Amino acid sequence: MQPTPEEPRDRDIRGPVDASVVPRFAGIATFARLPRLDEVGRAHVAIAGVPFDSGVSYRPGARFGPAHVREASRLLRPYNPAQDVFPFGAQQVADAGDIVANPFDIAEAVRQIEAGALDLARHADKLVAIGGDHTIALPLLRAVHAKHGPVAVLHFDAHLDTWDTYFGAPTTHGTPFRRASEEGLIDLTASMHVGIRGPLYAKSDLDDDERLGFSIVTSEYLEENGLAAAIDRMRARIGDAPLYISIDIDVLDPAHAPGTGTPEAGGLTSRELLRMIRSLADRNIVGADVVEVAPAYDHAQLTAVAASHVAYELISAMAPRA
């Protein structure tokens, strides 16, 4: 449909392809059918894929996540009533393509992802990255730190991802937030995991995690105390610190997001996750990622639809309010 008259669209802002002119299922799948970054030159928000999954401990396949999420994002529409915002009209959003990373050398891949994110920072104020496995959060946080200093990390995940090493390897999808904490990339007073559940390796995992600067809203806390209480804790912890949001799609229950590499029972609904993101629209979100979508285990695009809506809600929360 045409943008409605009340849409606060700046004449210079280029939005998605009009779905009443070109059907949604036609054309190249940029995220939400937005223009490419090289077509608009500069953007407030760039979306980039990071098709890297050499850091996984279990099922591989998240390297195919960016293409799968873009494909499912064709159905997104210009107006988000839940936030009363036109996410692609209130700001220029563009698809920057994929950041290239060496699949055979994790250390080099991590350097490439950081360099790619820093390069994009010259053309876009904020980056929303689509993974890829959770390893990519480390180089993305390094790039964010270069611009903002230590940031509050709000991490939605079934897993802590503050473990030390796997098979002696320090850089994996189970370790990004330990490395980030050790490097001083995160604000130790304002960071939090949400949705943690399931088996750990040892009780001391939780002590390590606290020492590394995280507090936790578990899935059980949410179940017992309700969404509003969980949101209150989250908002109180973050305060007004610059905020980086990292969303592992396995924070959702496997019923909502089966297409992922390390699924855990008893997770959030997509409705709960979307509302939690919405509650952050008044905060200073400086960047975000949505990771761990592995299409080989998906069904009927369930996981990709969830991930594309999560990204849409993030971009909406980043949009300036009139």
Ligand SMILES: N=C(N)NCCCC(=O)O
């Ligand atoms: N970041 C994700 N999705 N998973 C980490 C799980 C690490 C493990 O196998 O214990």
Ligand SMILES: [Zn+2]
């Ligand atoms: Zn996880």
Ligand SMILES: [Zn+2]
């Ligand atoms: Zn994770």
